[in-house]
Amino acid sequence: DVKVTQSSRYLVKRTGEKVFLECVQDMDHENMFWYRQDPGLGLRLIYFSYDVKMKEKGDIPEGYSVSREKKERFSLILESASTNQTSMYLCASIPGLAGDNEQFFGPGTRLTVL
Amino acid sequence: SQKIEQNSEALNIQEGKTATLTCNYTNYSPAYLQWYRQDPGRGPVFLLLIRENEKEKRKERLKVTFDTTxxxxxxxxxxxxxxxxxxxxxxxxxxxxxxxxxxxxxxKLSVKP
Incomplete structure (x- = not known):
């Protein structure tokens, strides 16, 4: 079974803090994704990565950066957390480079920025 | 840019009936379309994929249709x-x-007993 794990289920941080969200997948997937999910807005893509050290901006990259030093791990970084970054963050991965694979999601991290 | 709309925010039906959910898109025709299920506080789980050259796909009690017209x-x-x-x-x-x-x-689908 593919497993995608995220470092925390719930996280509370203060405005201005640097926040790291970690995602690990155990099936040697090439592509990994970070989304945020907000009521009424659905899932929105922040960043994705198709190889180690490779990254591409999604639809809403402002205020975020990412790191992929190892194939199995994809980190989302909030350089200076703000209250409008309070959200549910979801990581996903897919095998191979073919585009039509199902995405495997982690359980999500609910981040609250005070 | 591509826009995608799921017509109903919520759908309430009685147990035993068929639930029908709609997904509309504008702009270019996608090569494929996927459906996911998401439970509260959890990540989405993949259900079905249908490609542009397929009209219908079934999996147990689930059926997806794709009309590119x-x-x-x-x-x-x-x-x-x-x-x-x-x-x-x-x-x-x-x-x-x-x-x-x-x-x-x-x-959001709610099935009442």
């Missing part, structure tokens, strides 16, 4: 059960080769 996909759950209550997300290929998806906002 109408730019619409319908998702059916037959003989619905309270355990089918969840939010269902439609997702289209994002037009790139890296597996990007564009997600709809979801339809």
């Amino acid at each position: 109408l730019k619409q996909s319908l998702f059916h759950i037959t003989a619905s059960q309270p355990a089918d209550s969840a939010t269902y997300l439609c997702a289209l290929d994002g037009g790139g080769s890296q597996g990007n998806l564009i997600f709809g906002k979801g339809t």
Whole structure:
């Protein structure tokens, strides 16, 4: 079974803090994704990565950066957390480079920025 | 840019009936379309994928149709059960080769016993 794990289920941080969200997948997937999910807005893509050290901006990259030093791990970084970054963050991965694979999601991290 | 709409935010039906959820898109025709189920506080789980050259796909009590002329996909759950209550997300290929998806906002289905 593919497993995608995220470092925390719930996280509370203060405005201005640097926040790291970690995602690990155990099936040697090439592509990994970070989304945020907000009521009424659905899932929105922040960043994705198709190889180690490779990254591409999604639809809403402002205020975020990412790191992929190892194939199995994809980190989302909030350089200076703000209250409008309070959200549910979801990581996903897919095998191979073919585009039509199902995405495997982690359980999500609910981040609250005070 | 591609827009995707799931027509109902919420759908309430009686147990045993067929639930039908709608997904409409504008702009380019996607090469494929996927449906996911999401339970509260959890990540989405993949259900079905249908490609542009396929009219219909089935999996147990689930059926998906894809009409590229109408730019619409319908998702059916037959003989619905309270355990089918969840939010269902439609997702289209994002037009790139890296597996990007564009997600709809979801339809929350409630099946009453």
